Structure formats: C-alpha cells, structure tokens
Amino acid sequence: MLTPSQAGFRRLLPLLLPHLRQLTWGGLCMLVFVSSQLVLMKLMGRLLPDVGSGDLNRILPVIGLVLVVFAIQKIAQFGQDSLLAGPALQVSQSLRRDLFQRLQRVQLGALEKMSSGDLTYRLTEDADRVSEVIYKTLHDSIPSALQLVAVLGYMLLLDWKLTVAILLLAPFVAWLISVFGARVMVATERSQKKVSELAGLLGEAIEGLPLVRAFAAEPWLERRFEDEIDQHRLARYNTYRLVALQHPVVGIIEVLGFATVLVLAAIRINSGDLEIPGLITYLTGLVLLIDPIAHVTANYNEFQQGQSSLRRLREIEQEPSEPADPVPALPLGRLRGDLSFSQVQFSYIPGQPVLQNFNLSVHAGQVVALVGPSGAGKTTVFSLLLRFNCVDQGQLLFDGKDLSRVSARDLRQQVALVPQRSSVFSGTIADAIRFGRDCTQEELQQSAKLANAHDFIVRLPDGYDTRLQERGTNVSGGQLQRIAIARAVLGNPAVMLLDEATSALDAEAEAAVQLGLKQAMADRTVLVIAHRLATVQEADQIVLMERGSIVDVGTHDALMQRGGRYRELCEKQFIRDLQTG
Structure with a gap:
C-alpha cells in the first residue's frame, strides 16, 4: 500500500x-x-x-x-x-x-x-x-x-x-x-x-x-x-x-x-x-x-x-509563501522609527505594478496619514512594512537598515498593527492582549490603560479574566477595538500601523477609541490609512496616493491651500456629510 x-x-x-x-x-x-x-x-x-x-x-x-x-x-x-x-x-x-x-x-x-x-x-x-x-x-x-x-x-x-x-x-x-x-x-x-x-x-x-x-x-x-x-x-x-x-x-x-x-x-x-x-x-x-x-x-x-x-x-x-528570512539576518536592535521608501516598486502580478517610483521619508515620532481612493496602494504599503511582501525594486529602510536583510519576526516585534476590524481568539481578555507573549500583570494593565481599556475591563464581572466569545461578540465594537490597541502597544512597538481603526464605530465609541489611540501613539512613529479625511487633519504629514504613486505630500492646511486633488476629496466628503445630515 x-x-x-x-x-x-x-x-x-x-x-x-x-x-x-x-x-x-x-x-x-x-x-x-x-x-x-x-x-x-x-x-x-x-x-x-x-x-x-x-x-x-x-x-x-x-x-x-x-x-x-x-x-x-x-x-x-x-x-x-x-x-x-x-x-x-x-x-x-x-x-x-x-x-x-x-x-x-x-x-x-x-x-x-x-x-x-x-x-x-x-x-x-x-x-x-x-x-x-x-x-x-x-x-x-x-x-x-x-x-x-x-x-x-x-x-x-x-x-x-x-x-x-x-x-x-x-x-x-x-x-x-x-x-x-x-x-x-x-x-x-x-x-x-x-x-x-x-x-x-x-x-x-x-x-x-x-x-x-x-x-x-x-x-x-x-x-x-x-x-x-x-x-x-x-x-x-x-x-x-x-x-x-x-x-x-x-x-x-x-x-x-x-x-x-x-x-x-x-x-x-x-x-x-x-x-x-x-x-x-x-x-x-x-x-x-x-x-x-x-x-x-x-x-x-x-x-x-x-x-x-x-x-x-x-x-x-504549492501556494506561494511569504519571503524567507535572509541568512544571516541583520540584527535589528531597538528601532527609533525612521522610515524611508526609496524608488520602491512592487507588484503582486508581474507586469501590473501596485506601487511605482514610491518615495517617502518618515521621521521618528511623526504621524503620517495615507489617503486616496481604493486601489491606490495604501494597504500594500502596510504589507511591505510588515514584510508580508518584499519590494521588487528600490529600498525600504528602517533606521537606515534594509528590511530585506532583517528577520520578519524581529521586525514584527517592533511594528504593531491595529486593523479596521479587530479579531480576537476565544479566551480571556488577558489572553487576547498578551496574544502569546510573556508579560507581567503590571505591563498588561499598563497597556490597557494606554489604550483607554482598563476602566471598562475592571468593571466586567471577572475583569481581565472575563472570557471572550468567538469573534468577541460579548463586548462592544469600541471595547473590542480598545483591546486590539492594548494588544498592539503591549510590546512597546516603535512603529504603529492604523488601518482606519475607528471607521466602523459610532460617535461615542469612536471618542473612547480615539483617546486610546492618542495615548498609544505618543512617542511612536505612526502610519494611518484614512478614508475619512476628518480623522487625520492633525497628522504631521498627509500623503495623497493614486494608482500606486504619491500625488502630493503636506499638512492638511498646506494641502488645502494648494487646492488640487486633496481639497477636492475633502470638499466631496464635506458635501456628503451635509447630505446625510
């Protein structure tokens, strides 16, 4: 046989x-x-x-x-x-x-x-x-x-x-x-x-x-x-x-x-x-x-x-796997948070570029928002930063170190993602925040406090030992998102990636999550994917992307004064808000 x-x-x-x-x-x-x-x-x-x-x-x-x-x-x-x-x-x-x-x-x-x-x-x-x-x-x-x-x-x-x-x-x-x-x-x-x-x-x-x-x-x-x-x-x-x-x-x-x-x-x-x-x-x-x-x-x-x-x-x-770590891998050390995209090109399918001639510099501690229509390549930027994929041409540097030469595990321990819709595994709230990492109870609670989650957690019958049901259906969307933020900051990452983390929430829940985000973002480099432009007006840089390229870069005020595509998008959203209101 x-x-x-x-x-x-x-x-x-x-x-x-x-x-x-x-x-x-x-x-x-x-x-x-x-x-x-x-x-x-x-x-x-x-x-x-x-x-x-x-x-x-x-x-x-x-x-x-x-x-x-x-x-x-x-x-x-x-x-x-x-x-x-x-x-x-x-x-x-x-x-x-x-x-x-x-x-x-x-x-x-x-x-x-x-x-x-x-x-x-x-x-x-x-x-x-x-x-x-x-x-x-x-x-x-x-x-x-x-x-x-x-x-x-x-x-x-x-x-x-x-x-x-x-x-x-x-x-x-x-x-x-x-x-x-x-x-x-x-x-x-x-x-x-x-x-x-x-x-x-x-x-x-x-x-x-x-x-x-x-x-x-x-x-x-x-x-x-x-x-x-x-x-x-x-x-x-x-x-x-x-x-x-x-x-x-x-x-x-x-x-x-x-x-x-x-x-x-x-x-x-x-x-x-x-x-x-x-x-x-x-x-x-x-x-x-x-x-x-x-x-x-x-x-x-x-x-x-x-x-x-x-x-x-x-x-x-037979399915394609993510890029293997280089041998030997370059020691990453503790990141400050400086990011640099230099002439980056990337495509999922050969001959169909998703990013082309992409150049962007982000200084440590800055908040940078990526805006633009769907399909502009914003999510792909996050994918490259997390080493889910490697650039086809050009360089992507963290603190001057080429990401293609470091191990994915070392990198991801210092880059945290807060997705648009958070998912959790069944288990306790403490388990959801730890997510397989070792930490003390004090570190666990500190991360929850930074995420503005500690107060609602301790009010639950079992506190941090409260069990989450499948997909976290026994807590609200805003509470689940704050748990996700606590999970992200537990490892004290140098860089945070926020994928429109408040878009699916009502006004009250969004305010609580925004407070948690503001505390969690302090002293970190933050990249934000934003579809609602009103949420990123205070960003240090706003990067307008279309068809895999950067169209314009600047603060909200500078981009509005220059007019052009960014102002057009803002006005459209403002008109839409008036219509729905």
Whole structure:
C-alpha cells in the first residue's frame, strides 16, 4: 500500500522513521499472526478427518493445539494493531502540524483567496483520512498481503496443480480491483470538493446570518444550501455505489475459483491422485484466502480515497509563501522609527505594478496619514512594512537598515498593527492582549490603560479574566477595538500601523477609541490609512496616493491651500456629510 503514487504516500515514509522501534515490535507480532495461519491450516487438515472417527484420544490433543495457536494468534493480532496505531496517528499529527505551519507562511494574498471552510476540512477530515489509510496499511493491508503470499505458497507446496488453477484468476481480479479503485478515487475527489464547498457555504451563512435576515433572504440561502447538500449527496452516492458494485463482482470471481477447485479436486480424488486429509488442508487454506482478499480489496478503495485527501493536503504546499528570512539576518536592535521608501516598486502580478517610483521619508515620532481612493496602494504599503511582501525594486529602510536583510519576526516585534476590524481568539481578555507573549500583570494593565481599556475591563464581572466569545461578540465594537490597541502597544512597538481603526464605530465609541489611540501613539512613529479625511487633519504629514504613486505630500492646511486633488476629496466628503445630515 505504501508504494509510489501520484499523491506521494511514499513521501510520508520518513515520518515513520522516528517510530522504527515500535514498528519493529509491531512487525514481529505481524509475522507471528501470519505464521499462525499456516499452523492452523496444518492442524485443521489433521483434525477434521479425526472428527469423523469419533476417537477423542486423537481429537482432544489436536483441539488443544488449535486453541493454543488461536490464542497466540489473537494476542499477536492485538500487539500488531495496538503497536502500529501509534506511529500511524503520529504521522497524521506531524502532517497536520507541518501543513498548519506551512499555512501560516502562505502569502496573505493567496490565503485570502482560500475558503476557510475548505481549509478547515482539509486539515481535519482529509488529514484523518490519510491517518486511517496509513493505519490500515500497517495493521491490515500488509498482514493481509503477507497472509495471501504465505497461504498461497503453502498451497503450492500442498498441490501446485490446484493452486495454478486459482492463480489463473488472480490477474483478472487484480485488474478489476485497480479499475474500481481508479474510479473510486475520481468519485471521492468530487465528493470531497462538494464537502469543501458545503463547509465554505456554512461558514459564510453562519457569519452572514444577520445580513441574511436583514434582507429577508432566508429562502434564497435555503435554496443554495439545499442545492449544495443535494450535490454532496449525489457525489457520495456515486462513491458508495462503486464500492457496493465491486464487492459482488469480486465475490462472484471468488466463488468461481472455489467451484473450480472443488471440481478439479473431485476429479483428482476419483483418480486416486488426492486424499481427503490433503483436500481438507487445502480447502482450509482456500477459506483463509477469502478474508485477506476482501481486506485488500476494501483497503485499496480506501487507499485511493486517501490519495485524493493527500493530494488536497499537498496543494497547500504549492501556494506561494511569504519571503524567507535572509541568512544571516541583520540584527535589528531597538528601532527609533525612521522610515524611508526609496524608488520602491512592487507588484503582486508581474507586469501590473501596485506601487511605482514610491518615495517617502518618515521621521521618528511623526504621524503620517495615507489617503486616496481604493486601489491606490495604501494597504500594500502596510504589507511591505510588515514584510508580508518584499519590494521588487528600490529600498525600504528602517533606521537606515534594509528590511530585506532583517528577520520578519524581529521586525514584527517592533511594528504593531491595529486593523479596521479587530479579531480576537476565544479566551480571556488577558489572553487576547498578551496574544502569546510573556508579560507581567503590571505591563498588561499598563497597556490597557494606554489604550483607554482598563476602566471598562475592571468593571466586567471577572475583569481581565472575563472570557471572550468567538469573534468577541460579548463586548462592544469600541471595547473590542480598545483591546486590539492594548494588544498592539503591549510590546512597546516603535512603529504603529492604523488601518482606519475607528471607521466602523459610532460617535461615542469612536471618542473612547480615539483617546486610546492618542495615548498609544505618543512617542511612536505612526502610519494611518484614512478614508475619512476628518480623522487625520492633525497628522504631521498627509500623503495623497493614486494608482500606486504619491500625488502630493503636506499638512492638511498646506494641502488645502494648494487646492488640487486633496481639497477636492475633502470638499466631496464635506458635501456628503451635509447630505446625510
């Protein structure tokens, strides 16, 4: 089963090497289990003829031996199954861990194109299916294949003429199994794709349920869901039908082989060429072939399904990853916060520049606002500052050090992001602020005070130990945003990136968040993406961007006096405010 395949099961073999000792003991138990089958064949050939004689003195010792051998076989089977289960599960765990680590390094642009439901399915169900295939390969398929070889070899020794008659059917059976297996794999891939689509729709439906209700779109969503589950049902049914068809087809061939042996045996006995004890031993071996053939057939189908799952897991590895750290990385030290973009050019797709000839200098402690229409490249500037991407041409310097020569981890410990819509993991408020970092309780509370969050936190029933529900739904938007600001300032970053951090809030919540931002921004370099120009009038510099280039730079007053595009944008927003008011 663990043979070279398009899906790359052979590549999982190195993951088994750390468990070689356990695999060796499991393999020894497997050999005892298979060998006991041959001993039982021999004993049954002696026992059954003696039963007809009624001589207990001859029967009881043989029965005793059968029971002993049977007990040894079952003990060996337990050792085989239990010893081999551990390595199989460890491989699954290692595979899932490696892919999750890989997922964390995938470029954000590529990651945003993936369905969260599909990714969840791949790292749970697909990974479990791969684990099951490995486990069944180790504890079932390999022993079954060994049993087939051992029993057939013994049957050749007993009567090669009868065995050759059986072996003539073997290529046909193998061909049928391979044909069914290939079709099962195709059907499984379709089924898994439908499950992934269903998982993606469920994720969208649950998150967007308030919107669905607001538009009274429940019937539309129900029809979409009904269509998806119907397609999923049909895809699964096709897989089950193929597997169901395979069993009777292979079973008919097994019966034909058994009938052929009986006819040939009758002819041989009639001619005196075969005796009854030899026939019983041989027929016992024939019966012992039925179970391993059924197991190999069923496991081959599961192996093909596992190929599909492994291929889907390996697709994650094909996604582009964020730039690797240079070797050796330049020590970053404590940043002052001077930033410099020099002739920077960048594109996500070759030939389609997002930033071009981008030149900007920011001095430590300054507040700089990036304004302009959607698609101007503002978010891309943040992406470069966080080293999610590297510039194609030019230089991006922090305190005179080229960002492409420092490690991303060192950089991100000194650059903090406050996104437009904050997200938190389930856990306590303290956990959300720490976000995996070590700090004292005093440092934790100090960051919350800077973010204007401490007062509302201590008023909660459990204070900092209050548990946040999924997506922080048990606190208000303004409170969640202040938690995000506290999270950002905990590491005392030299640079803060604010992505319109108050745009989704009402006036009262915005005032509380603005106070937190003002305290958090003190003595730091701050870059702000602003769509509402009224929020950045006090910035030290306002950078107007369009189509990846800087159109104008200056203070609010200077830009307004110069007129031009910035004044036009301000007037449009002012007119819109009057209209909505």
